[in-house]
Amino acid sequence: MSLAMLINGQPSQQIPADDRGFQYGDGLFETALLVKGRVRFIDDHCQRLFTGCARLGIAPPDRATLLREIAQVTAGADRGVLKIIVTRGSGGRGYRPSGAMSSNRVVALHPFNQSPHGALRLRWCDIRLGRNARLAGIKHLNRLEQVLAQSEWREGEADEGLMLDTEGEVVCATSANVFVVREGALITPDLRFNGVQGVMRAQVIKAAAKLKLAVSEEPLWPHDLETASEVFLTNAVRGIRSVASLDVLQWSETSVATRLATALSLSD
Amino acid sequence: MSLAMLINGQPSQQIPADDRGFQYGDGLFETALLVKGRVRFIDDHCQRLFTGCARLGIAPPDRATLLREIAQVTAGADRGVLKIIVTRGSGGRGYRPSGAMSSNRVVALHPFNQSPHGALRLRWCDIRLGRNARLAGIKHLNRLEQVLAQSEWREGEADEGLMLDTEGEVVCATSANVFVVREGALITPDLRFNGVQGVMRAQVIKAAAKLKLAVSEEPLWPHDLETASEVFLTNAVRGIRSVASLDVLQWSETSVATRLATALSLSD
Known part of the structure; x- marks a missing residue:
């Protein structure tokens, strides 16, 4: 259960069934910690996401748009787990990706579940x-x-x-x-x-x-x-x-x- | 673009974003040919799908329900490509699957695109x-x-x-x-x-x-x-x-x- 979710910038909990992330696992994700209202190591997470997009040939999301959506889903929250998913996009015939796809992105905040303390x-x-x-x-x-x-x-x-x-x-x-x-x-x-x-x-x-x-x-x-x-x-x-x-x-x-x-x- | 799609038996083109097929590629698929209104080798496709469910510990769909949904999306069509996706289901915290999940299934008919003839x-x-x-x-x-x-x-x-x-x-x-x-x-x-x-x-x-x-x-x-x-x-x-x-x-x-x-x- 997510606390807030944006799909391509719109509040939604559904993705199109022809999304290539769903069809083939054709995408990337990030999981980051929100502490005191701030996403810890946000630059590193974005960097790895963009590196992954480059490696897979996926159109990267616009950085400013992504950061704005992250701010939107985390607004007012103190602690939580931020999850970002970026997929190659919707459609395309079979495994072959079509060159001009625009990627889909999910930005969601989940509750933080404290894991057991100790070694x-x-x-x-x-x-x-x-x-x-x-x-x-x-x-x-x-x-x-x-x-x-x-x-x-x-x-x-x-x-x-x-x-x-x-x-x-x-x-x-x-x-x-x-x-x-x-x-x-x-x-x-x-x-x-x-x-x-x-x-x-x-x-x-x-x-x-x-x-x-x-x-x-x-x-x-x-x-x-x-x-x-x-x-x-x-x-x-x-x-x-x-x-x-x-x-x-x-x-x-x-x-x-x-x-x-x-x-x-x-x-x- | 699909010609007809059922998600868990309901006409839909959307899956929940917390579906584990989308989150982790945690699922299976089948692609079969519809010829003269019949799905070729349907028993073999179902058998492989059920074998895959057993291997991954995914709750298999009910066979009669699946066959009814296949009949529904292919009704009136002569030729096409049937695609079935079965995922472990929605939710669960992290990679660990919860034991009692009910799987999600997508049954869709797509147009058949003739591939080039010849060797x-x-x-x-x-x-x-x-x-x-x-x-x-x-x-x-x-x-x-x-x-x-x-x-x-x-x-x-x-x-x-x-x-x-x-x-x-x-x-x-x-x-x-x-x-x-x-x-x-x-x-x-x-x-x-x-x-x-x-x-x-x-x-x-x-x-x-x-x-x-x-x-x-x-x-x-x-x-x-x-x-x-x-x-x-x-x-x-x-x-x-x-x-x-x-x-x-x-x-x-x-x-x-x-x-x-x-x-x-x-x-x-």
């Missing part, structure tokens, strides 16, 4: 992520792998699941990026074949540099979890969350995550 | 298909790879594109299955990691057995195209189509495709 209990997901460098990093609408991954456990059995790709590399959690700390340095998957270049992930990388913490983006393997002194997840809405366990592995260290959250003023 | 000119697609055995074979709504593949050439430059997966296996054309003939025997990719178990593909395999033609489903490689005496594509709407060329490779042989099309009475 997270993770599990390994059985389902593997396919590889496709052309789709890697962007937040596109083809999310069946994540839907099936989250179906693997019942609510309460775990807080999140870590996902491997078909070659066995660690990519991400089902809806968060992952960082491990080893000898004081941060490592996060490079996301060259899959995963989403998270807005909070980028903020953490920048903040770490300011704190003189080494960060590397590189292939990550299950072994790197076994040798990590600290593990945390990042997500634009839920911030930085320390990890307490991953199946039988356990961590009590949370100091790097705490320093980064403080540096990014995420406690609001 | 097809194919090209290799640059984009590779990711691997995911959990999604292989079913006709799910995560189709960005196919959309990007069809964006690789302008209309008229080629008729179809053949797709490799990340390991270099030949999987399919962007919207058709592929068969090669070698020493009189048929080979088609086994689709264990990706691709769609086409309705026409299954009919061809059955018809070949009746004609005493050997058929094997196995990994197919670019080399198998180079050594093929005949190549054809299959698709539920467009039938069996002989291939004349694939980049520099050329074929003039069409006899196996012709025998199969005759056996399946596809000339209507």
